[in-house]
Amino acid sequence: MSIVAMRSRLTDEDIRRLVKGENAEDRALAARKICQRIDSPELSAEERQAADAIINMIAQDAATLVRRALAVTLRQSPHLPKDVALKLAKDIDSIAVPVIAGSPVFTDAELIEIVRSEPGAKLAAVAARETVSKPVVMSLIDHADETAMGIVAANDGAEFDDEAYERSISRFGESKTVMDSFVSRSILPIEITEKIIARVSDDALQRLVRKHALPPQIAVDLAEGARERATVDLVDQAGVAPDMDRFVEQLQSSGRLTPSIILRGLLRGHIAFFEHAIARLAGVPHSKAWLLIHDAGPLGLKAVFERTGLPQRLLPAIRAAIDTVHSIEMGPGEEGRILFRRRLVERSLTKFQGVPEEDLEYILSRLDQDEADDQPAARIAG
Structure with a gap:
């Protein structure tokens, strides 16, 4: 099924601006509109194949603005093709971060690979995901900097067990940034409270004693x-x-x-x-x-x-x-x-x-x- 066959869902003007738009702004607007329309669970298998072809074309656009329109619009979509998601995850931070932080298409193994191979903001994006499994948490503990580790430490959706807490304290016990972040969790095991209480800042200590059992x-x-x-x-x-x-x-x-x-x-x-x-x-x-x-x-x-x-x-x-x-x-x-x-x-x-x-x-x-x-x-x- 060709792009032309999708016209029942898209206007001629949308497709013309995407394919032949003279500037990045025009193409970005068209890309956003098209992505919103094709991110529909009602597409048939044939229509989904055509939609994936359009998404792949947008992902190859030389303009950062166009690729970012794709990343932001489909950052939480289950219909973002896996190969496109992985490609966007290797792009510049402004494009990669929304996808890494929000896309449900990544497996734990793929997220761990991002943690091991990508720097800075991309690690922080993994740490900020709505849910972070224990294997990904353990990888972050081993590879993240203080910023990313502070984000995952405060993330209630990140799966910490005794082993994860102990390894965090072993590696980041001298970092008040990380230790303070644990205080923001809704639930903190009392034995972990006991171990971090001497390591947190005075402000975090005040929050700790108000929020958690000592x-x-x-x-x-x-x-x-x-x-x-x-x-x-x-x-x-x-x-x-x-x-x-x-x-x-x-x-x-x-x-x-x-x-x-x-x-x-x-x-x-x-x-x-x-x-x-x-x-x-x-x-x-x-x-x-x-x-x-x-x-x-x-x-x-x-x-x-x-x-x-x-x-x-x-x-x-x-x-x-x-x-x-x-x-x-x-x-x-x-x-x-x-x-x-x-x-x-x-x-x-x-x-x-x-x-x-x-x-x-x-x-x-x-x-x-x-x-x-x-x-x-x-x-x-x-």
Whole structure:
């Protein structure tokens, strides 16, 4: 099927400008328009063959502007022919990078070859792909510079396991650029947090302690000023601790499992932390504490509370908070968690006004910070 036979989908003017355009701008505009039209899943096999011939012709154009129009328009298309994708990947950066970063047609082996043979921006493009398999990640660790490694370290779509983390720290442990980038990941294993915490910048440390669970001893040490510019909110660390029993045990052994932190944790919506704290202070298993707190009627909470040694004046506030927890649901995402916390505080205080002033100020300031932190994400999502 010839180019002429595609005219049912393309205008004569499109093809004339592509083949005979007097300047690069005209040909680039025609190339973009043609690529948009032929990137259709509805083409027959014969039409797809003709479309591939047109794409190959565009890829051989001497003008950078024309080849870039092709690269940008079809950078995420599954219909970009493999041979053209590989050809574009070897082109200049402005043409290669969009294709390398976005094209779904590359195999892991082809991406690894790009990592091993191409410099700079092309490595960074591989690192920035929506998904990066472990073999490609390992290749980047071995061959990338700090810039590309920083990009893949922060990329939630990049597959890091224990081996990848360990090799990254071995090669880039002295690079604050790379170590800081790991902090941007949505999930960071606690053992990796422990290994990089001394290697990150002060700014990254602040983000690390806000966003990720710290090993309990390190959390307590930082809260006590082991690193001067780091402050750890142990209440919010309770919300991300993966081993809650160990975290509560560490707080107790360091004298930090105070009535204030328990009440604050509950009013912040960290229910599991509250349960484990009550269980430890009462000297009962967590399962029994959970039953007494949530499922034993009004006397259950009173019974387990009285075994903790906590001030009796806190019981009405705790009861109001637990009743509120049972009456509201948490919506999805960070926005849902923030709304849950606000409703928890508002309804608890409506039922009981005797929360100590310093604890109330803390809770309200943290709610304000929640909403301030959530606004940039909301703007990005919008």
